[in-house]
Amino acid sequence: MEFSNQKIHLDLPNGIELFIKREDLLHPIISGNKFRKLKYNIQSAKKLGQSTLLTFGGAFSNHILAVAGAGAEFGFKTIGVIRGEELEDKIKENPTLAHAQALGMQFYFVSRTAYRDKESSLFIAHLQEKFGDFYLLPEGGTNNLAIKGCEEILALSDKHNFSHIACAVGTGGTFSGLINSSDENQQLIGFSSLKGSFLSDVICNFVKKKNWSINDTYHFGGYGKVNEELISFLNSFYSQTNIPLDPIYTGKMVFGVLDLIKKEYFPPNSKILMIHTGGLQGIKGMNFALQKKNKEIIQYVKN
Structure with a gap:
């Protein structure tokens, strides 16, 4: 089972094209x-x-x-x-x-x-x-069977059409599966939702390819942590694209990719595929916590 890649229509520099694979649409609960x-x-x-x-x-x-x-x-x-x-x-x-x-x-x-x-x-x-x-x-x-399942995320065309694959990383299973099924000419970037640089060691247990890296710059303080900049970004991104992002994983990854594009990290004419790993159910709980602190909430989910 695979879902089509949705193009992100934003004003991007240097001929860069950006797409997102809507894995969040796989199932209403098991997304x-x-x-x-x-x-x-x-x-x-x-x-x-x-x-x-x-x-x-x-x-x-x-x-x-x-x-x-x-x-x-x-x-x-x-x-x-x-x-x-x-x-x-x-x-x-x-x-x-x-x-x-x-x-x-x-x-x-x-x-x-x-x-x-x-x-x-x-x-x-x-x-x-x-x-x-x-x-x-x-x-x-995350176990070996989970990684086997995650190896099916990339379609054959994804392995030839994209220069870069970006994905949020928690336990490392999804990213390991993507690495295993990727083309060796692609570059894969895992955006850590956790503080610390230990994830690389974990992923090395499951993969043999060397075409990947972990970026631990965009965790926003650590797992489950958010700030006003991130919440504002999620609301703005939705208003521009109609794509909902979760604040724990995919939202931080998309923020990171767009920031790296601004900083000219990617070569001109790069074609980037971001993986939407779901997790939208967690927004209600996040909004509940934000409301208790009188903070801006994520607008596209009704509590």
Whole structure:
């Protein structure tokens, strides 16, 4: 399954052309890279005869909602191990968790300290004792099967028509899949949504090609952080293009690409494809937080 690339009609210098692949339109709930990451994991869970999917995430996790949606659509029981015990009494106030619960997901809230040990064999054994047998999906959904799914994002024509591919990076799975399926003559830029430069080491575990780099300049303070400049940019970009962007991943990437174009980072006549990885469901939660601080909100999503 693939979606057409939409041209961005902005006044760009040096003959540069800019397109965005609308992966956010893949599915109303399991959107963007989450659809890609879950595709082969769902097939694997069915083949193994598993009836329960268990995964991890924070309060506004796109992955948590996508797994809940996949469970409802494909007939799995779903369990979400959620970071932050204080959230247990605030589900109704959280649009992501409320929606996931409505789709049938059972929650297990743990402290932030306990959550740090989520990958330990001791913690997994505790979960198995508590919930029985399950198919384990890592936080963010990145594993080898997820990367296999993300390798299908680029169409054959994308590998020949674009000089540059740009994508937001969280756990590195989507970007790794793009690298693996890219043409070696293309340049791939991953825009980190996290503080720090550790992502390159993670991605090296999954790829062999060298035609990529990580830009960690446009994280706006770190994961989940935004400021007035970014929110204003998202609203302005939507008013010019009618394309909604999320504030955690794709919005920061698009901001970064346009800023690099202004700074003449890209050679003249570059043809750039940006990957829209979805995540629009998180806007309601972000707007709720912004409203409490009397800040400008993202205008194109109704709360």
